[in-house]
Amino acid sequence: MKFEQSGEKSDSQNILARVAFEKNGFAPELHHGVPTVGVPMTTETEPGFHEVFAASGPVVAGKEGNLVYAVDGRHLFCSVQVSERDVYRDAARIAYDSAFELATRLGYPNILRMWNLVGGIIDENADGMEIYRDFCAGRAEAFALWAGRILHIPAATGIGTRGNGVYLYFISGRADAEVHHLENPRQTPAYHYPDSYGPKAPSFARATFTDGILYISGTASIIGDETVHKGDISGQVDVTLENIATLISTENLGKVRPEGGYTLQDLDLIKVYVSRPEDIPFVRSRCKEVFSPDARVVYLNVDICRPDLLVEIEAIVQ
């Protein structure tokens, strides 16, 4: 598995799947035989871009119900869209349930990395519950239904969009793949968050390390389970970067990676989610100081899963 990002479409050879970051989204489809999903994450003024998941072997792609997927012998990519609705819990459970059924049936039960792009993430649903909490409840029910068959809870992102409904996509691997899911010593595991954050805790790990690739989950200014530096973008950026630095340090990642850990200079394919557009110039200049000049970094103006979070960062080391 390898990731690429580009401003243009590359041709479809050896591509497992493609995600188009654009202004309007579109439901997953097979585009010239390649699973393609459009996620509504950019604005008129930001250029769109594509993220490409490279295949490790001959690709077989398909569609089943709402699921669009591809396998290459080592990995499954699967995507499903949940259209806008009053309450998401049942639809989120059903979407994950059908995706997990496919993943286990095809022999890729080892989820490695998932993205949950949730329109109106901090708005209320028709019952007055925050949509992120509503979504998390359905997702947690699906993980509980599949416990033992879907092997672990992986690294993830759960973030707002500039559209409606929910876009899900994930990659998973074979049962025998060597996969390590990591937690952060500075943070409570999200799946143990108390119910003050919602009826079911968020189902994700802080990072997944497999096959020489480190997937870092969306990370924010949270210590323990609490948001710190409320209203202070500078403080939130610093804590977010410190959280990532600790997560990928030799003390933490070195437990599963014999060569040791990484530093912020090793991050690539970085996504920086910023909830207030006016903070983007500051965040950009701070990120320039800490990330490698060769790192590919995009800034996306979307809501984050708690109203008091101003910034969230995800990345890959490969």
Ligand SMILES: O=C(O)c1cccc(O)c1
């Ligand atoms: O619910 C999630 O999957 C999630 C994962 C990472 C960060 C975040 O805000 C949310």
Ligand SMILES: CC(=O)C(=O)O
């Ligand atoms: C970012 C976030 O929501 C979390 O770490 O829980």
